[in-house]
Amino acid sequence: MLYYLLKYTMMFTLRLFFRKVSFGNIKNYPSSGPVILAAMHPNSFIDDMTLGAFTKRELTFLARGDVFSTKLNRFLLGQMFVSPIYRAMDNAKDVKKNIEALDSYSRKLRKGKVILIHSEGICVIEKRVRKIRKGTARIAFGAEESSDFNLGLKVVPVSMNYTNAPKIRERVMVDFGEPIEMKQYEALYKENPAKATNQFNNDLHAALVSKSIHLENKETDTLANQCLEIIENDKPPKSLPILNNDTEQLAKEKAVADKINDLYANNNQKYEALEASSKKYFDSLHKHNLRDKAITPSKNIALKSILLFIVSPLFSLAYILNVLPVFLGRKVAEKVVKTDEFYGSVYVGASWLFGIIYYAILATVVAITTTYSGILSVLAIAFFGFWSVLLRDEYIKLFNHFKYNRIFKKNPELKSALQLMRSEIKSSISL
Numbered sequence: 001m002l003y004y005l006l007k008y009t010m011m012f013t014l015r016l017f018f019r020k021v022s023f024g025n026i027k028n029y030p031s032s033g034p035v036i037l038a039a040m041h042p043n044s045f046i047d048d049m050t051l052g053a054f055t056k057r058e059l060t061f062l063a064r065g066d067v068f069s070t071k072l073n074r075f076l077l078g079q080m081f082v083s084p085i086y087r088a089m090d091n092a093k094d095v096k097k098n099i100e101a102l103d104s105y106s107r108k109l110r111k112g113k114v115i116l117i118h119s120e121g122i123c124v125i126e127k128r129v130r131k132i133r134k135g136t137a138r139i140a141f142g143a144e145e146s147s148d149f150n151l152g153l154k155v156v157p158v159s160m161n162y163t164n165a166p167k168i169r170e171r172v173m174v175d176f177g178e179p180i181e182m183k184q185y186e187a188l189y190k191e192n193p194a195k196a197t198n199q200f201n202n203d204l205h206a207a208l209v210s211k212s213i214h215l216e217n218k219e220t221d222t223l224a225n226q227c228l229e230i231i232e233n234d235k236p237p238k239s240l241p242i243l244n245n246d247t248e249q250l251a252k253e254k255a256v257a258d259k260i261n262d263l264y265a266n267n268n269q270k271y272e273a274l275e276a277s278s279k280k281y282f283d284s285l286h287k288h289n290l291r292d293k294a295i296t297p298s299k300n301i302a303l304k305s306i307l308l309f310i311v312s313p314l315f316s317l318a319y320i321l322n323v324l325p326v327f328l329g330r331k332v333a334e335k336v337v338k339t340d341e342f343y344g345s346v347y348v349g350a351s352w353l354f355g356i357i358y359y360a361i362l363a364t365v366v367a368i369t370t371t372y373s374g375i376l377s378v379l380a381i382a383f384f385g386f387w388s389v390l391l392r393d394e395y396i397k398l399f400n401h402f403k404y405n406r407i408f409k410k411n412p413e414l415k416s417a418l419q420l421m422r423s424e425i426k427s428s429i430s431l
Contacts, residue, residue, distance in 0.1 A: 003058065011053040013352040016326075016389050017046075017344075020171040020237040021054060024247035028176040029055065029156055034109040034143070035179075038136050038204055039158035040212065041118035042125050043165045043172075045345035050172060051116060051158065054243060060108055062117045102142050109143040109153055119204060123341045125165050127224065127257065128215045129208045132201040140182050141189055141196065149186040154179035157204055159211035161250060163232055166344030169393060171237060173250040175211040180204065213253050216261045224260050226278045227429055228253050230422065233296050239390050259429045274428040281421040288414060294404035295418050301401060308395060314384070315391045322385025325354035 014021065029035070037059070041047055048061050105115055121133035136155065144151050157177035164170045180203060189196035208214075215224050231252055263271040285291060308315075329351025337343045359378060366374040408415045 007053055009356060010049055010352060012386075013348060013355065014049060014053055015242045016386065017168055017348050017351075018172055018242065019169045019393070021050065021243045022171070022173045022246045022250065023054060023243070024173070024175040024245060024250060026055075026176055026245060028178055029057075030154055030179060031057070032112065034112050034151055034153045035114045036109070036136060036140055036153065036155045037114060037116040037158050038119040038155050038208075039116060040129060040160040040208060041120050041123045042127075042160055043162055043344055044123045044342045046166070046172075046348060047118065047123075047160050048116060049345070049348060050160075050174065054174075057114045059114050059116045060105075062105075062115065102139060105139050106143040106146050109139075110147060110151060115139065119208075125162075125341055126215075126218075126221065127161070127213045127228075129205060129212055132205045132208075134197055134201070136204065137197040137200045140200070141185070141193065144182045144186070145189070149183055149189075151182070153182045155182065155200075155204065156180075157207040157211065159208055159250075161213045161253070163228070166340055166342075166347070168344075168347070169389075171232070171249070173247075173253075175247060175250060177207040177211050180207065213250070213257045214261075215257055217264055220260050220264050223275050223278055224257055226282055227256050227260065227425065229292050230425060231256055233293050236293075236296075239393065256429055270428070274425065277421065277425050277428065281418065281425060284418060284421065288407055288411070290404060290407060290418075291400075292422070293400065294407075295415065295422055298397070298401050301398070304394065304398060308391070308398060311391065315388050315395075318381070318384035318388035319392065321381050322388060325358045326351050328354045 029037075035057075037051065039047060039051065048059075052059050052061065108115060117136050117139065119132045119136040120130040121135065122130075124130065140153055140155055144153055156179050159173075159175040159177065161173040161175070162170060163172075180200070182200075185196045185200055188199060213228070215221060232249075235249070237249075260271070260274075263274065282292075285294070329347050329349075332350040333343050333347035337346050359382060362381070363375050363378045366378055
């Protein structure tokens with residue numbers, strides 16, 4: 001019961017955190033039978049929250065063993081179906097506990113459950129698939145071996161792609177690869193377990209790369225992020241629906257990353273020319289206090305301005321009544337988080353927890369001071385709070401439009417010059 005309460009309240013919270021959530025090729029995620037979701041890990045617990053909230057099957061999450069150090073943590077994490085996995089990098093003395101842990105995972109898989117594991121082992125915010133650790137293979141082969149390779153276990157590669165992690169109101173694009181059937185490794189595993197593990201890891205890595213925005217070299221990160229920002233702004237996502245099964249945007253952004261990988265590896269002259277053009281363009285934007293969004297056309301500004309003005313009193317009230325949990329969540333994240341990888345997770349987790357407390361208190365006060373039917377007003381507050389977040393995006397767009405227009409009026413030739421530079425960049429990456 002607690003699992004589903006957490007699931008649906010987190011689903012609501014993430015619809016506010018993200019501007020758009022895309023789940024591609026969900027058909028590759030089996031609806032029954034034992035499954036390991038082998039997911040990338042670029043955004044800490046946000047990865048787990050997203051997969052847990054927006055997929056149908058109940059998940060067992062694997063987390064580093066050192067977070068289970070207290071009885072309270074063990075109880076709370078257990079209620080949320082989080083199980084420990086012990087790594088030498090955290091505490092070498094605890095690795096022996098993995099024997100018991102691996103056995104428990106095998107039992108879950110034999111019962112037809114789903115386990116989510118981050119096969120790269122560590123969380124790093126970057127657009128690339130890192131080296132696959134041995135943990136996924138150990139769990140998968142251990143479960144199949146205990147069933148004489150008749151378990152029918154499938155490992156599903158899960159690509160996690162964020163436009164600008166860990167910031168809020170951005171896009172996440174999830175894509176499910178074709179299931180890897182562990183039965184195919186039976187002969188090789190019985191002959192040489194180490195070779196089977198290496199082959200499985202290579203296959204999993206290749207499957208993740210084929211579905212991801214993957215940059216081969218860190219030296220290309222800045223250029224790639226600039227080009228990806230241009231592609232994102234060319235076709236900004238519509239406000240609704242927040243959740244969809246679109247793969248078009250991921251395909252476009254992956255094509256850009258693949259193009260940059262190819263230029264860097266095979267055509268250094270064109271790569272350097274593109275890098276110089278992009279630097280010049282983004283330096284010009286920064287110099288004039290502009291962003292790439294300023295160069296893309298805005299539609300129906302007059303109509304939007306009138307409508308936003310009309311609803312501004314309702315927006316203000318809804319925003320004020322709902323902003324406290326988000327404000328407190330942000331303050332907690334700013335105070336306790338030391339690295340970018342955990343900022344989004346703490347922000348979302350704290351806002352979600354404060355939200356549950358806030359609305360519970362609000363409902364209790366309303367029920368005591370009025371009638372139980374007054375609780376409907378609390379639901380109305382939450383409902384309008386949700387819409388206030390979407391409206392806030394539109395107000396920000398409108399304010400930025402007027403700000404950019406003032407800059408361009410002072411310098412009439414600036415916009416055309418920037419548009420030309422932008423077009424040259426897009427031409428260089430064949431868009």
